[in-house]
Amino acid sequence: MNAFTDIVGHKNIINALKHAVKNGSTAHAYIFDGPVGVGKKSVAATFAKVLNCERGESEPCNRCKSCLTFDAGTNVNYYGITHEKKNITVGDIRTQINANVSYPPQNGKYKVFTVPDADLMNIEAQNALLKTLEEPPEYVVFLLICTNYKRLLHTIISRCMIYKFMPLASSDVINYAVENLKLGSESASLYARYASGSIGKLKSMTGSEEFSEIRSRAFNLFSNSETSDIVTVYSMAEDMKKYESNILNGVLDTFFSIVRDAIVYKQTGNIKYVMQSDMANEIKEISFRHELEGLFVIFDELYKVKKRLSANGDVALLTESLLMTIKENSK
Ligand SMILES: [Zn+2]
Structure with a gap:
């Protein structure tokens, strides 16, 4: 420096x-x-x-x-x-x-x-x-x-x-990613969203396989919860409780982005407003599988689960109820 x-x-x-x-x-x-x-x-x-x-x-x-x-x-x-x-x-x-x-x-x-x-x-x-x-x-x-x-x-x-020291403004993190890490503006905003105001976190994510692994794991979990039978969904929730907390948080953050993007796509019908444009096809499919109202129900449930987990809530119970909410609200 x-x-x-x-x-x-x-x-x-x-x-x-x-x-x-x-x-x-x-x-x-x-x-x-x-x-x-x-x-x-x-x-x-x-x-x-x-x-x-x-x-x-x-x-x-x-x-x-x-x-x-x-x-x-x-x-x-x-x-x-x-x-x-x-x-x-x-x-x-x-x-x-x-x-x-x-x-x-x-x-x-x-x-x-x-x-x-x-x-x-x-x-x-x-x-x-x-x-x-x-x-x-x-x-x-x-x-x-x-x-x-x-x-x-x-x-x-x-x-x-x-x-x-407070977390940095997301615009600061995005600018840093564009100027110093040479990311395109779309991926810069995506990473910034996960970095929650920390350039240290941003740097470790952009250089790591882990971030993309967690993301693709979250996309799979979300889609599988929609399409699998109840027994499979329960066993997926059982699996999630074994995740280390940083992975669990990464998965939940990705769920938020998925639901947010699915809502935006459902409302606008236009993929250009979707934040995770690299996953446009997956977002489209997810949005087809839900009514708008169902997506809002999932969003609220996610918010509740995040809050309860940070207050040391029972991981197994919370992930189970989350995956079931995703399933119940799919077509
Ligand atoms: Zn000097």
Whole structure:
């Protein structure tokens, strides 16, 4: 990431950070909280770079020794905390942070410590970090990156400046997909729909077989629920309960897109308004197999199932009722 201007979205947060750099009013510790893949790490990396940029402005110059070593991963004043176990342990904090905090930076203003997945610090690790946070040396800046900062101790949270990162606007994700990933505008909107405001998710989907596999699995499940006998539909629902949650969510999201497209096609009779134009034939067939009203019933049921699943509802029961609703509302 070369500059704040390269980052998609989060303009308010970026402006606040630039303002702090310009006025020399940076805090000792920040929490960047928000969903995976929306840009927290990019903002943190650019902020870390700009803090020690020798030009001393609110964007990194990308030419001074500090910026160049930062990009090469050899900047001596920058520490990206890593961990081997599932949790960040007290050993990780002691060896990578506490052991390096007491010496001032070499040829720079700040020592910057970034802790990705900071909410994975166990209690001992958090207490070890707290010791430094209570009386931080002038030159130290911590950037704690979290998906759920409420897992951190109150005593840590109260010492940090908190910035909450929201999912990106879908138009931002679409633009990114068109400009940076060179996708056509139709597939860009399709992927953006599944990426739910996360460029990280967008990138991993466009490069993965999994996304298209999940989609075709969802199309098969939907069509088979319409055309199979009841016993088969029950056994399909039984199968779905074994899905990992990301796959189940992908299938349900695809169901939403299928029903939405089938409704649009039913109402307009024109395939150009359908979002998943690569599946035009399948969408047409599905729309022929339902009355408009039936599609709305399925849409409502899907909405209900999604909501109940996120509240830890019984997967088997919910998928069963969903597939049965699809079947009952087919011609
Ligand atoms: Zn620089």
